[in-house]
Amino acid sequence: MTSGPTVVRSAPGKLFVAGEYAVVEPGTPAVLVAVDREITVTATASDAADVVIHSDLVPRAETWRWIDGRLRYAETDGPGALGHVVSAVETVRRLLDERGLPLPGLTLTISSGLHDNGRKYGLGSSGAVTVATIDALTSLCGLDLSLDARYRLAVISSAGIDPKGSGGDLAASTWGGWIAYQSPDRAFVLDLARRHGVGEALRTPWPGLSVRRLPAPRGLALEVGWTGNPASTTSLVSGLHRRTWRGTASHRAFVETSTDLVRGAIAALDAGDDPGLLRQILRARQELARLDDEVGLGIFTPELTALCAAAEAVGGAAKPSGAGGGDCGIALLDAGATHDISQVRQRWAAAGVLPLPLRPAPEGIEE
Secondary structure: OOEEEEEEEEEEEEEEEEOOOHHHOOOOEEEEEEEEEEEEEEEEEEOOOOEEEEEOOOOOOEEEEEEOOEEEOOOOOOOHHHHHHHHHHHHHHHHHHHOOOOOOEEEEEEEEOOEEOOEEOOOOHHHHHHHHHHHHHHHHOOOOOOHHHHHHHHHHHHHOOOOOOOOHHHHHHHHOOEEEEEOOOHHHHHHHHHHHOHHHHHHOOOOOOEEEEEOOOOOEEEEEEEOOOOOOHHHHHHHHHHOOOOOOHHHHHHHHHHHHHHHHHHHHHHHOOHHHHHHHHHHHHHHHHHHHHHHOOOOOOHHHHHHHHHHHOOOOEEEEOOOOOOOEEEEEEEOOOHHHHHHHHHHHHHOOOEEEOOOEOOOOOOO
16 A cells, blocks of 8 residues: 555644533623644545544544445444544545545544543533534645635534534534534534535525634633543433433523523623633533533533632632533632632642643634
C-alpha cells in the first residue's frame, strides 16, 4: 500500500455553561465554551480501497471496507467506539459522490486529549472527533468549506447516530471560544439530506439554527471539576423523554425558564456584567435541581452537589455541565481571588472531584 498526502486537524472539546436539556428543542438557546483539550485526526490518502483507523480508544487498528456506500468492519456488528468517525467518513463520501469526486483510500489516526486512560471526561469527545475528522477529510480532498458548512456536515453525520443530540458540542468544536447556540430541527435536516442530498442541506436555511461567538467574562475564572464517573448524555436525555415528560406543562415551564436565564447569561456576557452572569448560572443550577427532583434523572451526584456548594461558599456560581449524572461540573469564580480559588479546589479534592487544568479555547477549527 502506497501512502499519499497527509492532513492533520484538531478540534477542541466543550463544556455547557447553561441551557442543558432545553437546548435539544430546536431554536432554544444555550451557552457553551470550547476548552483547550483536543482530539487530533491525521488523515493520509492511500492507494487501497479500505479505510484503516488507528485510535487510542480501541486496542488495535481496524480496517473498514466499503459495501454499498457504507463502511463495514468484519469483526463487529456495528461501529462501536468508532461510530462517529465512521459516520463522518460516510457523510463526506456522500458529498464527494454528489460532486463527482472520489474519496481515496484512507488511513486515519486519532489521538484524544478528552479521555483519561480510555475514560471520557465529558468534554464532548464524540463531537470533537466528528468535527476534526470532517475537517481533515474535506481538506485532504480539496473541498474548500466554510465553518458553517463543516458544522452542517458534522450535524448530518451525528444526527444519523443520535437525532436527539443538540449539536452544541459540534458548534463549540467548530467555532471555539464562548458561543451562543440554538439547535436546528434535526429531523428536518436528515430528511432534507436524504431527499435532496448533502450539498443541498449545506445551502438550505435550517429552522432553529443560530450560532454566534460571545465575549468571555471579564473578571471571572472558569474552573472545571471532574467527578471521575463517566456519564452518557444520550442515555440521560433519552431517559428524560421516556418518562413522557416532553410536551407536559412542566416541560414547557422548564424550556421557558431555561430560555430566559440563558438569554440573561448572553446579555451579561455581551455587556461584561460578571455579577449578572453569576446570577444566571445560579438560576441554571437551581432549575436543573428542580428538574432532577421532579423527574429523578440523577443529574446531581454527591460529587456534583459538593462541587456547587464549594463554589457558592466563596461567592461564585457552579453547576453540572452537560447532562450531569457524573462527568464535569463548572464554576465561575472571582479571577482575582486566588485564595478562594485554591480553597474551592481543595474542597473539591476532598469530595472526590478532580480539578482539571482547563482553559477556554480561543478558537475552533481554522477557517
